[in-house]
Amino acid sequence: MSLTGVRIAGVGHYAPERVVTNEDFAGWLDTSDEWIVSRTGMKRRHWVAPGEATSDLAVAAGRKALAHAGLDASDIDCFIVATVTPDYSFPATGCIVASRLGGVDKPGFDINIACSGFIYGLTTASALIRGGVYKRILLIGAETLTSITNYEDRGSAILFGDGAGAVVLEASEKDSFLSSELGSDGSRPELLFVEAGGSRNPIDAEKLAERKNFLSMQGREVFKFAVTKMIAATDVALQKANLTRDDLNLLIPHQANKRIVDAAAKYLNMGPDRVVINIHEYGNTSAASIPIALSEAVAAGRVHDDDVIVFVAFGGGLSWGAVTWRWSA
Numbered sequence: 001m002s003l004t005g006v007r008i009a010g011v012g013h014y015a016p017e018r019v020v021t022n023e024d025f026a027g028w029l030d031t032s033d034e035w036i037v038s039r040t041g042m043k044r045r046h047w048v049a050p051g052e053a054t055s056d057l058a059v060a061a062g063r064k065a066l067a068h069a070g071l072d073a074s075d076i077d078c079f080i081v082a083t084v085t086p087d088y089s090f091p092a093t094g095c096i097v098a099s100r101l102g103g104v105d106k107p108g109f110d111i112n113i114a115c116s117g118f119i120y121g122l123t124t125a126s127a128l129i130r131g132g133v134y135k136r137i138l139l140i141g142a143e144t145l146t147s148i149t150n151y152e153d154r155g156s157a158i159l160f161g162d163g164a165g166a167v168v169l170e171a172s173e174k175d176s177f178l179s180s181e182l183g184s185d186g187s188r189p190e191l192l193f194v195e196a197g198g199s200r201n202p203i204d205a206e207k208l209a210e211r212k213n214f215l216s217m218q219g220r221e222v223f224k225f226a227v228t229k230m231i232a233a234t235d236v237a238l239q240k241a242n243l244t245r246d247d248l249n250l251l252i253p254h255q256a257n258k259r260i261v262d263a264a265a266k267y268l269n270m271g272p273d274r275v276v277i278n279i280h281e282y283g284n285t286s287a288a289s290i291p292i293a294l295s296e297a298v299a300a301g302r303v304h305d306d307d308v309i310v311f312v313a314f315g316g317g318l319s320w321g322a323v324t325w326r327w328s329a
């Protein structure tokens, strides 16, 4: 038996207990439940407790995925965390998570490509397994976006939440990985970024006072880019897999805005039964959103053996990507 393919052997997710509703925001921002629901589809999001960090969420989700796969951390060869909100700027959260789960001396690293993180991570991890470098990888998308959200900016504050989703990938006879389409355009970082705190603009008192250490975004520009790229990446990924939209059983998109997902799904001719949406519960959790949605879809019995799934995302970079995946139970 040659194990030259890859499959997902287990999934899991974790969201912090504290729930913040749209009404809560209306307590300090000039906004309303009606505006937020109609413009984004969001109703609730989960926020970390004081002292809770990204590795805490990642470890909780990772444990669930391991349990679902019937495996132990010692069975894992490599730990990858997709995040833009690491515990520290270094060391990598992947190292911290590997140690805390019990992956003694195993490699751990992070992928920093914002909301596209899970797609880039799935592509990387699949290549490492299909190439024979590793047999099992724990891939986790985990974010504490509340640590970089500007709560004085009503245009972005309402969008983000905290959470983590994890998948155990393992070498397999049947190959689930059918194709990947990745892209980026770094010519205008200011469309969606944290301006200060890196080497371009080290943090100082003035930048702190101007809240430049928080996320800022040009929402309308990002919206237009998101719809276009979601559709294009999905189509190209399907073409690369020699499939068409009709072959697609389930679309699991990044959960940034329900209107973005609805517009893309409409163009792709995908009815609600073929699209996973949980944005009302979590808001945008960046790299965590797709693995959380997958984990919930599996738990709800929406994913079946042999189903063709497209995972698709876009985000800071700007970046985008889609992976076509044939589910293997």
Ligand SMILES: CC(C)(COP(=O)(O)OP(=O)(O)OC[C@H]1O[C@@H](n2cnc3c(N)ncnc32)[C@H](O)[C@@H]1OP(=O)(O)O)[C@@H](O)C(=O)NCCC(=O)NCCS
Pocket (backbone or CB within 6 Å): 030, 031, 032, 035, 036, 039, 040, 115, 154, 155, 156, 158, 192, 217, 219, 220, 222, 223, 226, 256, 257, 284, 314, 315, 316
């Ligand atoms: C942010 C977003 C929800 C804003 O929705 P929109 O329909 O584009 O709204 P606009 O930015 O055009 O703003 C319309 C009005 O609503 C106001 N507004 C913005 N946020 C508001 C809020 N939370 N509550 C009430 N009003 C708000 C604006 O100030 C603006 O008022 P004005 O017309 O008086 O200037 C939307 O652009 C979006 O989701 N963009 C993509 C963001 C994203 O996905 N980022 C992450 C990518 S991974």
